[in-house]
Amino acid sequence: MRANIFEALELPLGRCLTLLMGENGAGKTSVLDAMAVVLGEIQSHLPRIHHDSGVFG
Numbered sequence: 191m192r193a194n195i196f197e198a199l200e201l202p203l204g205r206c207l208t209l210l211m212g213e214n215g216a217g218k219t220s221v222l223d224a225m226a227v228v229l230g231e232i233q234s235h236l237p238r239i240h241h242d243s244g245v246f247g
Contacts, residue, residue, distance in 0.1 A: 196217060196220065196221075199221065201221065210222070
């Protein structure tokens with residue numbers, strides 16, 4: 191497995207669907223793993239909403 195195959199990547203995402211296609215070993219999983227790390231980091235800084243706060247009915 192190759193690590194750090196991208197030095198930098200700009201990936202425009204569609205509003206509804208973005209298709210990520212490439213040959214085996216092109217780095218599709220690396221891109222998805224990086225996105226999961228970034229989204230997890232963003233999510234960890236969002237305020238917590240509890241079910242008993244009335245927000246969910």
